Amino acid sequence: MSILSGKKILLGVTAGIAAYKTAHLVRLFIKSGAEVKVVMTPASIDFVTPLTLSTLSNNPVATSFYEKGEEDTDEWNSHVDLGLWADYMLVAPATANTLAKMASGVCDNLLMAVYLSAKCKVYFAPAMDLDMYKHPTTKQSIEVLQTFGNVFIPPSSGFLASGLIGEGRMEEPENIVSFMENDILKNLPLHNKKVLITAGPTYEAIDPVRFIGNHSSGKMGFELAKRAANLGAKVYLVSGPSHQKVSNNLIERIDVVSAEEMYNASQSIYNKVDIAILSAAVSDYKPKEVAVQKIKKSTDSMNIELVKTQDILASLGKAKNKQFLVGFALETNNELENAKSKLNKKNLDMIVLNSLQDKGAGFKSETNKVTIIDKSEKISEFSLKSKAEVAQDIFNEILNKIYA
Known part of the structure; x- marks a missing residue:
């Protein structure tokens, strides 16, 4: 495009x-x-x-x-x-x-x-x-x-x-x-800048046909990618399984499935970018063992042992050099406290909070309602908007910070 x-x-x-x-x-x-x-x-x-x-x-x-x-x-x-x-x-x-x-x-x-x-x-x-x-x-x-x-x-x-x-x-x-x-x-503000954006869910395999996942459509991440490209940036869009489409010669899409694949892709790109926005809904846990064959329904119950996935955002926060690092926090309770904790614990420059308590926000929605918290814990609240408009608000905040 x-x-x-x-x-x-x-x-x-x-x-x-x-x-x-x-x-x-x-x-x-x-x-x-x-x-x-x-x-x-x-x-x-x-x-x-x-x-x-x-x-x-x-x-x-x-x-x-x-x-x-x-x-x-x-x-x-x-x-x-x-x-x-x-x-x-x-x-x-x-x-x-x-x-x-x-x-x-x-x-x-x-x-x-x-x-x-x-x-x-x-x-x-x-x-x-x-x-x-x-x-x-x-x-x-x-x-x-x-x-x-x-x-x-x-x-x-x-x-x-x-x-x-x-x-x-x-x-x-x-x-x-x-x-x-x-x-x-x-003449665009992000000309010659490189941006990493993660989007969508991750799927953690249980067996060849079943997985643990979530309802993320990836739309928010894709809108962020479009906005970054419209501002002149070269964009690396690392996406989990998603039906979202993007067509812009400034956007390079890297498709992944699991949290491990998203971790590896993000790590390989991170050192060459100026801005990283991790909006993907990454699985926190995965099955410890993945069955080689489809698991048959042979008992009334089944236990699956889960282990933690690698924390992509925390790992990038530790490795941060020149990058402006932005995380997302989807919360259901104690929203501000949890988001601030994540901001500081993971060495972020900014965090975007959205709550499932807000009508019209969250997964599979065309709209979103966000609160942006910066490193100094300044809070900026935004009304319910289309995800394209939310992406614009997020980048306005980023531009204000990096060109302050």
Whole structure:
């Protein structure tokens, strides 16, 4: 999954021959999981049709302040609403004329009004002939736009519409998307950070067909993994048996079954991570002996001797060096006291407490209600929220601590 997944991208198209590439560009944005809206200058429709871009983007294309609506009535395209809607804006192709207008604030069409209203980061990909691109006024426009915080996507060299060969050719759509993804990624708060997250239950075998386990779905851990990746981190997700799915090229999923397998996987990864969040519901005990064959029902009762599993969280707490270590505590009574005890005993930097006493929290639920306790025993309570929102709250607390 691309870093652009779920993002809103506003594409501004101007009157250059490279406008034909915008059809492929829109398709790539949609394929990456983004939502796309297109604003075109009136002259650009001679190069690519609004119908093409509307069909590919699944959104109406705006070309002027007023469009003919149903029953031949005029409908207003709000430049303010469009500017506020976008997470990112891209002007491609950006002609010399449009660059000059953007640099000087000339507002004579809808695209320029949207640009001047935009609150998001703006990217621009110039496209023009060699001499136009080399002209001092064009260079000045590009420099001015960069001082405004806009991001320049340099053109490539190649055959130009005039027949000349040189700089000025709009960068290829694949490279534009890659450029934006890399630029967004490097500015995220966890870029170049590595995060270990454990999720789901563990199953401890009794015989080849039976096991000791719990009701954990793994959803909380998977939401934490998604949030970490969205913040730019490389994520190692060690998951017990779970039906949860994740698709992000920043997340490496390592599937395990037993507490011992989760222990070994976590130990092998721990030294290379900056943050570790152990949200898995690990079995505290396992059968001392595992039957080789299925146990037959031959008596009225059966005793199984259990032994402790290795304490993953405690072992990582002992080995802690530079890592920010977060544990989870699912409690049914004396919640705060038990969570604080676990926080100190296992050398954690933070613990996330949830209680089965809270309606809507716990296993197999779409929601969770947590209390976060830090190393100084500062308590932060949160209301019942979706697990995706809880993951956001947890990472907000982590970021506040590591970047304090």
